[in-house]
Amino acid sequence: MLLLTQAKSIGRLARPLSRSLYSGLIPLRPWARPFTITSRAAAKLDLPALDLKWRKRWAQLQQVQKDKTKDKVDKYILPMFPYPSGYLHLGHLRVYTIADAIARYNALRGHNVLLPMGWDAFGLPAENAAIERSINPATWTKDNIARMKEQLQMMNGSWDWEREIATCDPSFYKHTQKIFLLLHQHGLAYRTEAEVNYDPVDKTVLANEQVDANGCSWRSGAKVEKRKLNQWFLRISAFREALLDDLELLAKDEAWPERVLAMQRNWLGKSKGATIKFPILAYDQDVHAAIEVYTSRPDTLFGVQYLALAATHPIVTKLAETDPELQAFLDTLPGLPPDSKVGYMLPHIRAINPLAYHPDTPDATKQSLPIYVAPYVIGDYGEGAVMGVPAHDARDHAFWRTHRGDEPVRYVLASNEDESTTVIPNEPFLDHGIMTAHSGPYKGKPSQEAGEMLVKMLAEAGLAKPVEKWRLRDWLISRQRYWGTPIPIVHCASCGEVPVPDEQLPVLLPEVDAHWAGKKTGNPLETLDEWVNTECPKCHGPAKRDTDTMDTFVDSSWYYMRFIDPHNEAGPFDPQKARDMLPVDIYIGGIEHAILHLLYARFIYKFLMTSPLFPTSSASERHEPFKRLITQGMVHGRTFTDPATGRFLKPDELDLSDPANPRIKATGTKPNVTYEKMSKSKHNGVDPTAVIATHGADATRAHMLFQAPVGDVLDWDGDKIVGVTRWLSRVHDLVEKVTSTAPSPDYDFPTPKAYFESLAPRLSSLGEAELKQYDANSALWRTTQTTIASVSQSYEKVYPLNTVISDLMQLTNTLSDTLSCATPQIAREAVSILIRLMAPVTPAVAEECWSVLEPTSSGLFASEEGARWPERDGSEAVLRERKMKCAVQVNGKVRAVCEIGIAPEGLEGDKLREFVVGEIMKQDEHRQSLTRLTETASDSF
Ligand SMILES: [Zn+2]
Numbered sequence: 001m002l003l004l005t006q007a008k009s010i011g012r013l014a015r016p017l018s019r020s021l022y023s024g025l026i027p028l029r030p031w032a033r034p035f036t037i038t039s040r041a042a043a044k045l046d047l048p049a050l051d052l053k054w055r056k057r058w059a060q061l062q063q064v065q066k067d068k069t070k071d072k073v074d075k076y077i078l079p080m081f082p083y084p085s086g087y088l089h090l091g092h093l094r095v096y097t098i099a100d101a102i103a104r105y106n107a108l109r110g111h112n113v114l115l116p117m118g119w120d121a122f123g124l125p126a127e128n129a130a131i132e133r134s135i136n137p138a139t140w141t142k143d144n145i146a147r148m149k150e151q152l153q154m155m156n157g158s159w160d161w162e163r164e165i166a167t168c169d170p171s172f173y174k175h176t177q178k179i180f181l182l183l184h185q186h187g188l189a190y191r192t193e194a195e196v197n198y199d200p201v202d203k204t205v206l207a208n209e210q211v212d213a214n215g216c217s218w219r220s221g222a223k224v225e226k227r228k229l230n231q232w233f234l235r236i237s238a239f240r241e242a243l244l245d246d247l248e249l250l251a252k253d254e255a256w257p258e259r260v261l262a263m264q265r266n267w268l269g270k271s272k273g274a275t276i277k278f279p280i281l282a283y284d285q286d287v288h289a290a291i292e293v294y295t296s297r298p299d300t301l302f303g304v305q306y307l308a309l310a311a312t313h314p315i316v317t318k319l320a321e322t323d324p325e326l327q328a329f330l331d332t333l334p335g336l337p338p339d340s341k342v343g344y345m346l347p348h349i350r351a352i353n354p355l356a357y358h359p360d361t362p363d364a365t366k367q368s369l370p371i372y373v374a375p376y377v378i379g380d381y382g383e384g385a386v387m388g389v390p391a392h393d394a395r396d397h398a399f400w401r402t403h404r405g406d407e408p409v410r411y412v413l414a415s416n417e418d419e420s421t422t423v424i425p426n427e428p429f430l431d432h433g434i435m436t437a438h439s440g441p442y443k444g445k446p447s448q449e450a451g452e453m454l455v456k457m458l459a460e461a462g463l464a465k466p467v468e469k470w471r472l473r474d475w476l477i478s479r480q481r482y483w484g485t486p487i488p489i490v491h492c493a494s495c496g497e498v499p500v501p502d503e504q505l506p507v508l509l510p511e512v513d514a515h516w517a518g519k520k521t522g523n524p525l526e527t528l529d530e531w532v533n534t535e536c537p538k539c540h541g542p543a544k545r546d547t548d549t550m551d552t553f554v555d556s557s558w559y560y561m562r563f564i565d566p567h568n569e570a571g572p573f574d575p576q577k578a579r580d581m582l583p584v585d586i587y588i589g590g591i592e593h594a595i596l597h598l599l600y601a602r603f604i605y606k607f608l609m610t611s612p613l614f615p616t617s618s619a620s621e622r623h624e625p626f627k628r629l630i631t632q633g634m635v636h637g638r639t640f641t642d643p644a645t646g647r648f649l650k651p652d653e654l655d656l657s658d659p660a661n662p663r664i665k666a667t668g669t670k671p672n673v674t675y676e677k678m679s680k681s682k683h684n685g686v687d688p689t690a691v692i693a694t695h696g697a698d699a700t701r702a703h704m705l706f707q708a709p710v711g712d713v714l715d716w717d718g719d720k721i722v723g724v725t726r727w728l729s730r731v732h733d734l735v736e737k738v739t740s741t742a743p744s745p746d747y748d749f750p751t752p753k754a755y756f757e758s759l760a761p762r763l764s765s766l767g768e769a770e771l772k773q774y775d776a777n778s779a780l781w782r783t784t785q786t787t788i789a790s791v792s793q794s795y796e797k798v799y800p801l802n803t804v805i806s807d808l809m810q811l812t813n814t815l816s817d818t819l820s821c822a823t824p825q826i827a828r829e830a831v832s833i834l835i836r837l838m839a840p841v842t843p844a845v846a847e848e849c850w851s852v853l854e855p856t857s858s859g860l861f862a863s864e865e866g867a868r869w870p871e872r873d874g875s876e877a878v879l880r881e882r883k884m885k886c887a888v889q890v891n892g893k894v895r896a897v898c899e900i901g902i903a904p905e906g907l908e909g910d911k912l913r914e915f916v917v918g919e920i921m922k923q924d925e926h927r928q929s930l931t932r933l934t935e936t937a938s939d940s941f
Helices: 047-069 090-108 124-133 137-153 170-185 236-245 247-254 258-268 298-303 314-320 324-332 394-404 437-442 447-460 513-517 552-556 575-581 596-608 688-695 697-706 718-740 752-765 768-797 801-818 824-838 843-853 909-921 924-936
Strands: 075-079 116-119 160-166 189-199 204-206 225-234 271-282 290-295 306-309 344-351 369-373 385-388 464-469 489-492 496-499 533-535 542-545 584-590 626-632 635-641 672-677 714-716 883-890 893-901
Touching: 047 688, 047 697, 047 843, 075 090, 090 584, 090 626, 090 635, 090 688, 090 697, 090 768, 116 137, 124 137, 137 160, 170 189, 170 496, 170 552, 170 596, 204 225, 236 247, 236 258, 236 596, 247 258, 258 596, 258 626, 271 298, 271 447, 290 298, 290 306, 290 385, 298 437, 298 447, 306 394, 314 324, 314 344, 324 344, 324 369, 385 394, 437 447, 447 464, 552 596, 596 626, 688 697, 688 718, 697 718, 697 801, 697 843, 718 801, 718 824, 718 843, 752 768, 752 824, 768 801, 768 824, 801 824, 824 843, 883 909, 883 924, 893 909, 893 924, 909 924
Parallel strands: 075 584, 116 160, 306 369, 584 626, 635 714
Antiparallel strands: 189 204, 189 225, 271 290, 271 344, 271 464, 306 385, 344 369, 489 496, 489 542, 533 542, 635 672, 883 893
């Protein structure tokens, strides 16, 4: 499920470069010049009132436009859908603001945009809350959805609520069951007994991916137990080649972040290696003749110093029957961390390195090897046996040191031929390299080549086999919980597993009110006889329903396909609509979903796109559900701690009357201020709806985007939002000014470009007043043109959305500075462009301004009659600056910076020098100071 909490960030998130905002300087791209926000007083806009006004109009507009644009979608923008916890938090607001800004930008560009919203509504929190409150999880979930929808509607998002879905709705999970049965029909959903991770607190089975490195549940934090149960799996392994190969597609043009691609690649974990047989020497033991190990490093075979077996290896099970000490050791293993270095050396049994049979093998490698039982060997990976190479593997090295102390390790390869320079005592050498003298006849060979030769030689003797391994396991989807999609299978004593027939779908979750009222734990489906006992669809004899429900990642693996056809009763979606609207163009969400959700979604998409649900698709086509992936950073909250005790302080313990100088009320001292992940225990949470109610949605959205690049952590400081509020008021003022100024009668004025073109050839003939106006016009229009380019590019790239706001503030400043001199028509056009450029981020203020500027328009966002995205007009070529800056150096020191006229073309050498000096000397101020300086200096400038 897509919990957009602030939790679980994977990997390091970059810090924002600058957050010294509103104190004057704006964070800028390197090539932009700094500027200050002038604190000119502006009439205060009632931003929350504007939100209400325009939301109402947009809702009416949506009704009118609905039928026109339906199913003509050509841009599908999707933020990961939320888990309905009941409370919108700032992390949600951030991702939905990004999504809406990108959606509105594309709409203004003329696209038919799909921006849907739904709810990832199954899952454990609802069930736990239901038990706690003695209510049905459906009731709890529906209430939460209603509350969150209300909060979400406050943010001025352009969501298509007609397509709203909830995964817990039978009209949705009917199709989750259909997809499951389709997988089952293709042999891609199967049930088998497996050792599973069992969470004793949540009383459910977890996927391997949901168990952390310490062997604890990702959700409850409980120590996970191993149990053997009959479980449902989805055969994701059947798609592993495509899942790996198609990452190449996603790497093109940085469509997906490299970090996510690397995590996916690593999770799939394809490696090439070999299984190698180690013959066994056993004294009085009836065991296999050989132990087969898997290794990805056959080049280290000369360096094997022990073998290690998993606790579940058949030899271990066999020996434990007659070795009480071994059995006692095995009994201690559950509960140990997976990286534990404990081990038990099996007595009376040793192994032989298969290379020992070769006459040229050095004696050290020919010696027999001890065999350990060690929990660090995982039962289901490879053969449940590994070869221990302490000189060339970090884990093996640590194990060796624990059990063999200082006993030397054998380095069989080094980074170059001079071994002495590469081997660091007491450290394993992990890279590939050159074989050493310990490798006998292979000395001096590159290790990868030697490894391949060794496997080939042993394979000829029947002692090795080259193999390919994957880290990816099949996807365990069974959950022994109530609040999920029921598995649509009936178990019949004579027919076996029987799919529930299509006309009987959905298999509905039964009402179990007594279960909630009684605050019982466990899966109520297992004990509900009237639900479990049913008729076999095949033989009509008595049968039992499967009582497992599906992992919620199954729901989220296909929900984005449902949005294209959410009311389809017959199937998950219509193939024609899938062809028209899929895949998703831009998918936006947290990096915490970089592995599981995205991998599962890619798998199910690849399956469905080649299934009967999508019959005409060609098999050779490569199918990926999300063309572009944007991962946004977390939002951190301002956190106060007592410097004396380190205790987190509550807001009411602080005097925040002077935001720059907070004090602890009780002591009058300064608290420590940091930005941290928001949590109840740190008292640093911020309710986005309160911020919106105070400042309006537009200022909140703009502030949110402005504070940090999309991919970075955002340190939320609500005090600084006034800077954006002031900017919005200034824009509104500008609109009123340009609409109240009469157009200039002086020029024939088709377009700004025509004006510049008509004046360019006769600039030298203009009078002083006209030139002053020309300069103001050209400065304003140049900034307008570069702003169109930079802002459009930022919307396209998404990650630099923060610079949209700073660029627009800069254009606002240029407008303010040039307004008194510029031609009214040009100023008006520049304001019109400013409004359209800001509209994706601040839609209500932009609509308000647009209605003043274009009172007859049906609105910025009216799809056909609405505004269009501004494009550059190509006027840059004629927009020559009439002045240039010139630094004057005297004896190597800059003495003055003068603005001078631009030299006529073709001027060079002494003539150019004469022109420049003449220009400078025209200006009294420079003439005087420079004359003084040059009188005392030996060199002139
Ligand atoms: Zn039957």
